[in-house]
Amino acid sequence: MTGKNKTTTNAPDAAEPDTKSRIIAVAERMIAGRGIQQMSIRDITREAGVNLAAINYHFGSKERLTAEVLARQVTHLNVERMAMLDRLETDYADGVIPVESVLEIVFNLILCADDKARIAEHTVKMIGRFFMDPDAEVIAMLRPYFLPFKARVLKLLVRALPDIPREEVEWRTFHVFGLLNHYFLFADLHCKECGKKHNVKKELRRLVAFCAAGLKASPGAPHQAHSH
Amino acid sequence: MTGKNKTTTNAPDAAEPDTKSRIIAVAERMIAGRGIQQMSIRDITREAGVNLAAINYHFGSKERLTAEVLARQVTHLNVERMAMLDRLETDYADGVIPVESVLEIVFNLILCADDKARIAEHTVKMIGRFFMDPDAEVIAMLRPYFLPFKARVLKLLVRALPDIPREEVEWRTFHVFGLLNHYFLFADLHCKECGKKHNVKKELRRLVAFCAAGLKASPGAPHQAHSH
């Protein structure tokens, strides 16, 4: 049925792949650009050079297309991040993993956009759009993909920060992921404002430094309020 | 023309105000709930109990309505925040203002939702939706409202952090505001996940502590990378 029946011509030119793949590629770019609800079947098919009915034929509905667009990159990305955590846990067999090492993995996917080009620049932006979508069904789609990783990161951070109350670490970790998402969506904008193209490695160092300090901050020590 | 011709009946009941005000109130709640592009003229008018044509009559277009919804709360909010900065600068005449004091003002508007009820809970969420909107025209609308305050905060933070390079402070401040926005949109969600209703004062202390530590972090000192 939905199987690969790709016109047995044995020259699957990379420039003109599957209709299905072409749709997914354009849809991903469109979601990154204008958001999920604003991505239109008609615009996608026009830009991809396929027929209007192609999406409903290959995916069943617009909603199922967005689900596949999400799954496409995220599943791959997830196994990679999980593997990184595995390596980290075996390296630190005693269980005391530095906060910075965990954060490096959390923020690592911004590197992929530059280094190995496995994940395009607009891919992370697309993920950001998913998280910022107001629709409850959309964010429900995200849960199975991101919750396991987040839970595992949280556990490591709780262990790495024995002096901080667990609930406080949870709160801070929640906002670390929020910052990651904000970075996905607006890093290019900030880059445009300040004029200079950023070095990805440097950005990773910055993110880790900022968040590590925030995570480690003494929670019970508010500053001395000034009088007024 | 557009002047207040509010049916000279001298009983402007608070429960049933202007058609215009009622529209704005519903629109604000709707933007907070489902986003700007998803807010529908028809749903607003139905929920507000006014005629479908009322929006185009009173505001001219849907776009001008959203502009007024934004301006409504933000202008008020801005003069208040600016006044807070004024007071802070006179208090610290020498110019050395603690980072925490500046951050308290930045995050202060989350307090308004609880304390004086001048700004409803959904108002901050609405502002968050504006910032997360993919449409370039929408975020262009925000610039004049928020840029002056942000610029002033940045200047204070740069002065308060003489050991951090200016560009680094800019980068970090950018993400502090990102965190603020993320808080607007998802604080209730995190609250729902962890089950307990949060104390607003405590949340403010947490935000300030986290961001202050991040801002002050030594930028040149990456952690000792573990081998592999």
Added chain:
DNA sequence: GTGCGTTTCAAACATACGTTTGAATGACTG
């Protein structure tokens, strides 16, 4: 009461959207 300006109302308009349909195309199998 008459006239006037503002506001409300039901109805229609034009456009965009996701989806469905049925015929046409093309490739492989028997």
Added chain:
DNA sequence: CAGTCATTCAAACGTATGTTTGAAACGCAC
């Protein structure tokens, strides 16, 4: 060659949207 299957295509369907229209309703001044 005939048959079967997956795929493509142009066209239409139904619905939702923002906007416009012209008449009706209302309040107020003369």
